Amino acid sequence: MSLKAYGRKGMARAGLTPQRLTRAGAELADEVGFDHVTVSALARRFDVKVASLYSHLRNSHDLKTRIALLALEELADRAADALAGRAGKDALTALADVYRDYAREHPGRYAATQFRLDPATAAASAGVRHAQMTRAILRGYDLTEPDQTHAVRLLGSVFHGYVSLEMGGGFSHSAPDTQQTWSRTMDALDALLRNWPEP
Amino acid sequence: MSLKAYGRKGMARAGLTPQRLTRAGAELADEVGFDHVTVSALARRFDVKVASLYSHLRNSHDLKTRIALLALEELADRAADALAGRAGKDALTALADVYRDYAREHPGRYAATQFRLDPATAAASAGVRHAQMTRAILRGYDLTEPDQTHAVRLLGSVFHGYVSLEMGGGFSHSAPDTQQTWSRTMDALDALLRNWPEP
DNA sequence: ACATTTTCCTAATAGGTTTAGGCAAATTCC
DNA sequence: GGAATTTGCCTAAACCTATTAGGAAAATGT
Numbered sequence: 001m002s003l004k005a006y007g008r009k010g011m012a013r014a015g016l017t018p019q020r021l022t023r024a025g026a027e028l029a030d031e032v033g034f035d036h037v038t039v040s041a042l043a044r045r046f047d048v049k050v051a052s053l054y055s056h057l058r059n060s061h062d063l064k065t066r067i068a069l070l071a072l073e074e075l076a077d078r079a080a081d082a083l084a085g086r087a088g089k090d091a092l093t094a095l096a097d098v099y100r101d102y103a104r105e106h107p108g109r110y111a112a113t114q115f116r117l118d119p120a121t122a123a124a125s126a127g128v129r130h131a132q133m134t135r136a137i138l139r140g141y142d143l144t145e146p147d148q149t150h151a152v153r154l155l156g157s158v159f160h161g162y163v164s165l166e167m168g169g170g171f172s173h174s175a176p177d178t179q180q181t182w183s184r185t186m187d188a189l190d191a192l193l194r195n196w197p198e199p
Numbered sequence: 200m201s202l203k204a205y206g207r208k209g210m211a212r213a214g215l216t217p218q219r220l221t222r223a224g225a226e227l228a229d230e231v232g233f234d235h236v237t238v239s240a241l242a243r244r245f246d247v248k249v250a251s252l253y254s255h256l257r258n259s260h261d262l263k264t265r266i267a268l269l270a271l272e273e274l275a276d277r278a279a280d281a282l283a284g285r286a287g288k289d290a291l292t293a294l295a296d297v298y299r300d301y302a303r304e305h306p307g308r309y310a311a312t313q314f315r316l317d318p319a320t321a322a323a324s325a326g327v328r329h330a331q332m333t334r335a336i337l338r339g340y341d342l343t344e345p346d347q348t349h350a351v352r353l354l355g356s357v358f359h360g361y362v363s364l365e366m367g368g369g370f371s372h373s374a375p376d377t378q379q380t381w382s383r384t385m386d387a388l389d390a391l392l393r394n395w396p397e398p
Numbered sequence: 399a400c401a402t403t404t405t406c407c408t409a410a411t412a413g414g415t416t417t418a419g420g421c422a423a424a425t426t427c428c
Numbered sequence: 429g430g431a432a433t434t435t436g437c438c439t440a441a442a443c444c445t446a447t448t449a450g451g452a453a454a455a456t457g458t
Contacts, residue, residue, distance in 0.1 A: 012423080013436060014436085014437075015436095016436075016437085038413090038414065039414075048437070048438090049438055051440095052436070052438070053437095054417080055435080055436065055437075059415075060416090114363075116368065122368070146379070147383065149373070149375060150379070150383040151387075153370055153377075154357070156369065157361035157384075158353070158356050158357055158360055161355070161356030161357055161361070162356035162360070164313075164360065165359060169318070169321070172318070176348060176349075180349070181348070181353075185356075187398060188349075188350075188353060188391055188395065188396060190396075191394065191396035192391045197386050197389075199386060211454080212404090212406070213405085214405095237445065237446090239446080248407060250408080250409095250449095251405075253448080254406075
């Protein structure tokens with residue numbers, strides 16, 4: 001017999017697991033926005049009573065944390081993929097595009113990556129992979145160790161800041177179009193890294 | 200008689216106005232975080248029943264919009280102040296510091312500036328002053344018109360991205376300290392604007 | 399002093415979160 | 429294959445927040 005009951009009217013189990021709920025939560029986030037993700041809405045989606053979810057999730061915060069971790073993983077996977085075999089400006093734009101594209105395809109998940117994780121969770125998350133990959137790109141440029149860290153932070157700021165402003169409509173309806181700005185921003189960052197200033 | 204009743208137990212009015220509520224809402228945001236700002240919490244703070252606020256505020260979204268507008272105003276005022284009499288890199292760092300300091304002093308209000316406003320409200324907000332001031336700084340550098348727009352967006356991205364990551368703990372507990380990075384970032388942006396690359 | 403307006407209140411509805419305790423389905427063990 | 433046990437989902441309930449409708453008292457105007 002199939003795991004899935006018809007409309008869940010005649011009993012039978014729904015097959016809830018933390019993973020399944022997290023995945024569905026991520027989809028829900030993309031549909032309605034990360035901060036409209038609610039335990040109740042998720043229960044509705046599984047045609048199950050709200051209380052049932054609490055055997056699989058500690059609470060609402062736990063759900064959001066799991067979605068955030070999922071998104072960070074996905075994003076790091078995409079980044080790793082995109083960086084394979086690339087270096088220099090090529091790698092830089094590839095990474096930047098990963099962020100931008102992910103945010104466009106999965107706005108809710110992208111918002112989830114900004115969910116504030118407690119330090120322990122953050123340290124164990126894919127967030128660290130992101131930092132490592134950005135660092136890897138910088139090996140194609142000639143920076144001293146402390147400046148490499150500064151550059152990692154700067155790149156992170158630009159990518160996140162840009163994507164976040166663009167998603168929030170910050171640049172909307174003003175010419176020139178944002179694709180232009182994006183590609184000129186890549187030019188600018190590449191030039192900056194090749195010509196990193198002395199203090 | 201004073202406007203303010205003791206504990207509001209024996210009637211007498213509380214003196215609610217949209218402005219007062221907005222201001223208190225902003226303080227509340229700084230204390231508990233912008234997305235924990237709630238009509239109920241605000242009512243509690245005025246020792247008044249929740250429903251009473253609905254004569255002064257359309258709804259929760261309205262409250263948040265007002266707080267966002269307040270924060271944008273404050274921020275633009277600070278920026279205008281900081282820019283007076285400055286140019287070039289001096290102006291650049293002054294503006295950047297305004298953002299960073301404001302976010303540190305008023306995290307809730309700063310978060311409010313990211314609240315998504317509908318296009319009409321946004322157009323009438325102090326947000327446009329921000330863009331103009333950034334543009335003003337760029338007049339100290341030698342950029343063609345389209346590149347000026349790109350640069351405005353880039354600066355906005357860096358400022359917002361940096362502040363937002365720093366507030367979210369993104370850079371925490373890693374050496375070197377963030378003040379270093381901040382000042383090197385200013386060096387980098389100044390160098391970039393002076394040496395803006397061809398396409 | 400009286401009529402009007404304003405401001406706050408009570409009452410009610412509707413959702414979201416979370417816990418406690420129950421019964422039936424699935425799994426495990428003879 | 430049936431009994432014992434575990435697991436999964438449900439009911440019920442308490443407690444938040446948001447929002448609307450309608451009432452009563454305070455402030456204001458004439």
